[in-house]
Amino acid sequence: METPIKREATCEQELAAIRDSLEILGGKWKLRIMRYLNNHMDEKNTFKKIQREVEGISAKMLSKELRELEINLLVTRTVMETRPITVNYAMTEYGLSVFPVTETLVDWGLNHREKIK
Amino acid sequence: METPIKREATCEQELAAIRDSLEILGGKWKLRIMRYLNNHMDEKNTFKKIQREVEGISAKMLSKELRELEINLLVTRTVMETRPITVNYAMTEYGLSVFPVTETLVDWGLNHREKIK
């Protein structure tokens, strides 16, 4: 995991950066999948296992989202020569850079739930 | 701005927290609007000014997103008795709690742009 470099940016550049981030990480599922993989890096994470634990996601969506994360080099896909064949998904080194994003969203969500209670 | 409290949570609770956050902050525009307001807290931020500076947003979307942010107590809407009438949008104290989220997304987006270059 690279150490984040503090940058100077104009408001315009900041808003463009948020747009860029959301293009890759936005939507209902990607950050949840990333968080799940982050929390289970020491295990094999098969398609079915991810689907069971990322609650509510359909096979179709999971398949699509994993493919997009793979294209953006955030996760790897490895076919395992087990019987029956399983497929292992894992975070890449680069995928780890998403951790602070999910972390702030977890914190905000937990805090918000407290607040509206 | 409340100081964030570190919490213990299971993976399941974390994923639910991300879902909650995205329900309120998700989509193409909300976090960009929040960031813009955060960067311009010392000014009056009228509808048209926000629309000019949050590049690409239509009046319809801005109107809808601001209404939803207002409902969730993240921004306030104040009609100003100027001629012509203007409307001022401002972050609430609670809205400030979103800052860490936009900050990590700005950092990630800037870093990502460097990386793919």
Next chain:
DNA sequence: GTAACCAGTAACCATTAGTTAACCGATAAC
């Protein structure tokens, strides 16, 4: 032999998200 598990894909449909353009009434500037 039959049922279930694995990792998906394909087809179809419904809902949601977001865009574009026109328009509103009030006021002010030329």
Next chain:
DNA sequence: GTTATCGGTTAACTAATGGTTACTGGTTAC
């Protein structure tokens, strides 16, 4: 009197998201 600005709304549309069901083909457990 015409045009521009303010803060939006409305309608019509497309694109993206997401659900459901059925299906693949090989393997293993009953």
